[in-house]
Amino acid sequence: MEELLNPFSPGAGSPPPDLAGRDPLLAKAKLMLGRVKSGRNEQSMMLVGLRGVGKTVLLNRIRSLAEEEGYSIVMIEATESRRLPEALNPALRQVLFQLDSMAGVNDKVKRGLRVLRSFVGSVRMTVSEVEFGLDIDPEIGTADSGDLEADLSEVVAALGEAAQARKRAVAIIVDELQYLSETEMSALIMAQHRVSQRQLPVVLVGAGLPQLVGLAGRSKSYAERLFTYPKVGALSDTDAAAALQGPASEQGVEFTVEALAEIVRVTKGYAYFLQEWGYQCWNLATASPIGFEVVVQATAASIQKLDESFFRVRFDRLTPREKEYMRAIAHMGNGAQRSGDIADCLGVKVQSSAPLRSGLIKKGMIYSPAHGDTAFTVPLFDEFMRRTMPDWQPKF
CATH class of the missing domain: 3.40.50.300 (P-loop containing nucleotide triphosphate hydrolases)
Structure with missing residues (x-):
């Protein structure tokens, strides 16, 4: 399809074609x-x-x-x-x-x-x-x-x-x-x-x-x-699908139901990722409707691009010790982790890891969703970490 007409616009602060759900x-x-x-x-x-x-x-x-x-x-x-x-x-x-x-x-x-x-x-x-x-x-x-x-x-x-x-x-x-x-x-x-x-x-x-x-x-x-303090989070499945289908329809292009469901699944409804997947799908598709197979190709292309830019640029500004702290969080699984468990994973005392945690919060890399909990501020960052550290082992 004509890349010049691609309606999707992944970028820092770039307005999407449709502010669905807001x-x-x-x-x-x-x-x-x-x-x-x-x-x-x-x-x-x-x-x-x-x-x-x-x-x-x-x-x-x-x-x-x-x-x-x-x-x-x-x-x-x-x-x-x-x-x-x-x-x-x-x-x-x-x-x-x-x-x-x-x-x-x-x-x-x-x-x-x-x-x-x-x-x-x-x-x-x-x-x-x-x-x-x-x-x-x-x-x-x-x-x-x-x-x-x-x-x-x-x-x-x-x-x-x-x-x-x-x-x-x-x-x-x-x-x-x-x-x-x-x-x-x-x-x-x-x-x-x-x-x-x-x-x-x-x-x-x-x-x-x-x-x-x-x-x-x-x-x-x-x-x-x-x-x-309005919470701005991931879009619902319905709004996420609308954010993709609406702009495409204006250009005479449709997504199949299966394709939309797969994009929503892998992006978890986060606005930036929806734009990235939509952008890649448009450029990879040869005709309408955009089907499941195109989404699979778009997922590979999107992940490679995100790993090289969106995720990497944030990870590379950290010190070696901060990177180890982030690796420990990712190693432990999805979602928030207890600060004490992270310290145990690294083989250190909570008191000695506290400055690392504070520094990462100040840099906007992690936050505390509840007292004693720690989570990434960047959606899907745990998956990026695991892709780049397959052989990393915790230090018990």
């Missing part, structure tokens, strides 16, 4: 955006899920919904190597300048720019005077204490006041929230709490791995009341 979550997001814009309080939202379930795609869709509602957007991705203020500053600055460029001079917007200028100085970020604007003086005594929690709250509140004065609303959207430190998460939560208390038109929408819920709770005890 309508209820997007409806809640739209309600949140509408209520906040109209001056009513509504809990902000943090999406929680494993790698490859489509969290970033959903964030981008929520951004589009916010733009349709007339929101100004502050969108960033948290990383292990960059502090939260450094990531936020350029986006905050851009929104305030957009508000300032609207017709008429507005004191609230001017103050917002001055408060941001104070914040930049307080966190000692590398920002050239020319880039920020020589004509902007700091708001002395505001957002310049050096305390991130207090200062970020002042900045976000000033942003909310500026947006309110322009009859706008602001959506702060942060991906990969699990990479924030507890101090940074606490500051972000406190800032959202401040604007919620004052009913300013600002929402916070974030996404992260499952450890995000614990991080938020440790940072601020009231986080559970300030946010909802």
